[in-house]
Amino acid sequence: MGDGLLRQRRNLITTCVLLWLLKYGDVSFSKFSLAGFDVEFKNPEALILAIWIAFAYFLYRYYQYFSGEGTEKLKRVFAAALEQKCEPIITNLVKSRYPTNNDAIRYSFAFLKRDGWLYKGHALGGPYDPATGSSPGNGHFELAIGRWKLWKGILSAIVDSTFRNSVVTDYLLPFALACFILYYCGADNWEGSFFRLWAHQA
Numbered sequence: 001m002g003d004g005l006l007r008q009r010r011n012l013i014t015t016c017v018l019l020w021l022l023k024y025g026d027v028s029f030s031k032f033s034l035a036g037f038d039v040e041f042k043n044p045e046a047l048i049l050a051i052w053i054a055f056a057y058f059l060y061r062y063y064q065y066f067s068g069e070g071t072e073k074l075k076r077v078f079a080a081a082l083e084q085k086c087e088p089i090i091t092n093l094v095k096s097r098y099p100t101n102n103d104a105i106r107y108s109f110a111f112l113k114r115d116g117w118l119y120k121g122h123a124l125g126g127p128y129d130p131a132t133g134s135s136p137g138n139g140h141f142e143l144a145i146g147r148w149k150l151w152k153g154i155l156s157a158i159v160d161s162t163f164r165n166s167v168v169t170d171y172l173l174p175f176a177l178a179c180f181i182l183y184y185c186g187a188d189n190w191e192g193s194f195f196r197l198w199a200h201q202a
Contacts, residue, residue: 005065009174012058016177018051019185022192048192059178070171077168081161082109086153090119093145100124109153112145119143 021027090107102122112119122140147154162168186193 002065002069005062005069008058008062008065009170012055012062012174013177015051015055015058016174016181019055019181019192022048022051023185023190045192049194052194055178055181062174066171066175073167074171077165078157078161079110081157081165082154085157085160086150089150089153090145093149094119094121094143097143098123098141109150117144117146119145 086109087107090109090112094101094107098121100123102124105121107119120140120142124138
């Protein structure tokens with residue numbers, strides 16, 4: 001994770017935790033100390049509004065950095081998990097129909113998807129027969145393998161990528177936390193809700 005994305009992630013999580021503490025702890029502001037001076041608020045809502053503005057800014061900035069780095073990393077991790085989990089299933093499906101398939105042709109999920117869920121293999125024949133000038137059973141074949149036949153591998157890849165790889169929590173956890181804050185702190189049952197603050201400003 002790059003320094004820029006890491007910094008925006010930290011800022012977003014910090015503002016999320018701060019908003020959660022303000023509501024859950026029922027915190028109210030009347031004054032605070034600044035450089036040894038007590039600063040009193042005539043409008044305490046201004047501070048909470050400033051935190052909401054910071055939250056929106058950091059969420060947008062994190063999205064910008066995530067779009068450049070996070071999406072590609074997530075794709076690579078998920079693609080690798082799909083290959084690892086689906087390759088044995090594809091191998092078994094092909095070998096059950098064509099036991100002599102040339103193993104030099106990969107049993108790849110990505111290739112299968114690219115070819116419209118049609119596996120293109122090459123069955124290796126028996127010993128060369130001089131009478132016919134060919135090897136019995138030798139030839140190319142196509143085998144349809146639908147996604148539904150791979151559902152166990154796909155599900156396992158999703159679970160593995162989500163819970164056993166840090167990339168999901170690294171990149172997607174801040175979005176999940178931001179969505180929770182919008183739901184929890186944005187509800188109309190709190191004075192600091194952005195709906196109420198917006199109504200007061202209007």
